[in-house]
Amino acid sequence: MPLRSGALTPLCCSSKTVAMKGPSVSPPDLAAMRDAMVESQLRTTGVGDARLLAAIAAVPREAFVPPEKAALAYADLTLPLGGGREMNLPMTTAQLLDRLALGPDDAVLVIGGAYAAAVAVRLAARVVALEDSPALAANRAASIQNT
Numbered sequence: 054m055p056l057r058s059g060a061l062t063p064l065c066c067s068s069k070t071v072a073m074k075g076p077s078v079s080p081p082d083l084a085a086m087r088d089a090m091v092e093s094q095l096r097t098t099g100v101g102d103a104r105l106l107a108a109i110a111a112v113p114r115e116a117f118v119p120p121e122k123a124a125l126a127y128a129d130l131t132l133p134l135g136g137g138r139e140m141n142l143p144m145t146t147a148q149l150l151d152r153l154a155l156g157p158d159d160a161v162l163v164i165g166g167a168y169a170a171a172v173a174v175r176l177a178a179r180v181v182a183l184e185d186s187p188a189l190a191a192n193r194a195a196s197i198q199n200t
Contacts, residue, residue: 081124083115090114090127090143100147102154108175109147117168136186140168150176 091110100106115126118140122132131139141149146169155161155176163170163182167189170182184190 083113083123083126086127087114094129094144095147098144098148100144100151102151104176105147105151105155105172108172109143111175112168112171114143114168117171134189136188138165138186138189141166146172 087110091106095106095109113126115123118126118132118134125132127143129142129144131142133139146166150169150172153161155173157176157178159177160179161170161173161177161181163173163180165184167182167184170180173180
């Protein structure tokens with residue numbers, strides 16, 4: 054099939070990346086990706102708590118990953134955060150929080166999981182988040198406050 058004028062043309066390909074040449078592409082619709090993650094990755098794996106699903110749908114996961122990884126924030130994979138650290142799979146974080154069954158009167162201590170802390174803030178009365186990496190702590194504190 055011949056390419057239409059303005060169609061994208063692959064420049065190089067590998068199993069993980071494809072560089073494309075063509076018209077400018079709009080940035081991904083991260084809110085739609087977040088909704089799709091909730092529906093396809095979380096509901097299908099037994100996460101059914103409505104409050105938890107609403108909290109996850111409200112917290113922008115991309116705010117907790119390096120900017121160059123934002124488009125992958127809702128993929129079913131771990132994401133490197135730097136310093137040898139990785140962000141859990143969305144399903145893993147959701148299942149952990151689901152099993153905690155946090156209530157509005159609960160207090161929570163989260164160690165090294167800023168995204169999980171940001172979700173927990175919407176579920177519990179008090180959340181304390183600790184991070185041992187000064188670089189991650191500086192970046193993630195602002196992310197939590199902005200959600």
